[in-house]
């Protein structure tokens with residue numbers, strides 16, 4: 001009996017081993033000491049091409065950060081491998097030179113330039129933020145893009161991290177220990193994931209119609225915000241209301257991550273972006289009427305803009321993507337009593353119709369909106 005068991009055991013481990021070798025992989029090991037602005041990254045990967053592997057870092061179309069390649073530093077490999085870096089194309093080519101194991105190491109600089117304070121929330125939204133006591137990262141800001149179709153299994157694990165910091169990841173949000181390994185297919189990860197870690201971070205879980213919802217916020221900021229308190233009506237009323245509106249509960253989970261800007265000197269209103277199963281917001285002032293609207297509008301895009309889209313991209317047919325989304329936003333803000341009659345009418349008349357009426361680009365063609373979005377404030381607000 002013992003022998004049979006042993007043979008079976010050997011066969012099954014061999015089977016697992018053979019599979020692990022076949023499936024392409026990218027294993028990220030991350031380190032941060034909680035104090036400085038550097039994330040250390042060690043990537044072990046399988047090479048799908050014998051001679052060399054080409055990676056790309058950064059995405060200038062993500063928030064218009066054209067110099068994003070500057071945040072990756074000290075890229076190195078072990079001999080006999082050799083690394084070549086092309087700053088213009090952001091390509092990192094590793095020549096393997098017969099090496100069997102492949103590892104690339106680099107650092108992500110998430111520091112701020114104190115002399116250039118944040119003046120719009122986009123700056124901190126679309127850059128890695130790594131500062132004393134707080135780290136917020138979208139995977140595009142620290143992982144490498146591959147240039148083939150191999151769809152490797154991607155994993156993340158923290159080797160060094162400060163003890164007693166709260167941690168959130170949007171791959172498996174129920175996993176709260178950074179020492180536990182996270183795994184997902186490359187194609188899934190490339191739709192963006194979010195990492196938050198900090199001693200000033202609070203993570204709460206809600207059950208919204210059977211769906212786990214996560215509220216991830218900074219605990220304290222200089223504007224006196226109680227963000228968990230400000231967001232709780234969304235979890236208790238708004239999200240149930242919009243789920244009922246669409247009669248849709250087909251979600252694995254949803255998260256809302258709202259954190260204070262770290263490098264601003266003036267008060268700055270909220271900005272954010274939606275990612276897979278979640279919404280990320282940064283703000284530099286009190287969470288008030290406008291911030292409630294932004295939260296409601298952006299999370300409503302889960303349906304109009306993501307689950308429902310006219311055309312091939314979310315910039316197509318803005319009358320539907322933004323117009324109809326805003327309709328669902330306002331209806332559900334009112335339904336959930338987060339907006340009263342006065343706020344409802346103020347948004348409609350003062351914030352929307354009057355601004356449109358007075359806009360100098362109100363006659364501009366839709367195509368010019370996407371092309372000039374990041375450079376022209378009038379178009380962005382159109």
Ligand SMILES: [Zn+2]
Pocket residue numbers: 297298301321322325
């Ligand atoms: Zn929108």
